Amino acid sequence: MTPDDTQILGRCPDCGERIPTAWLLVKYEKDDGETGIWAECPDCADVVAPE
Numbered sequence: 001m002t003p004d005d006t007q008i009l010g011r012c013p014d015c016g017e018r019i020p021t022a023w024l025l026v027k028y029e030k031d032d033g034e035t036g037i038w039a040e041c042p043d044c045a046d047v048v049a050p051e
Ligand SMILES: [Zn+2]
Pocket: 012, 013, 014, 015, 016, 017, 041, 042, 043, 044, 045
């Protein structure tokens, strides 16, 4: 755990890079009521679902 973990959305499923909240693109509600997010990976320059 690092102090800036609250600024991280999650990790890129493709490259494992930590994705900062500033890279958040879309928040949406899934069918099951959970919040899903799409963000751009700063490393892949691609849109991913952080995990
Ligand atoms: Zn990536």
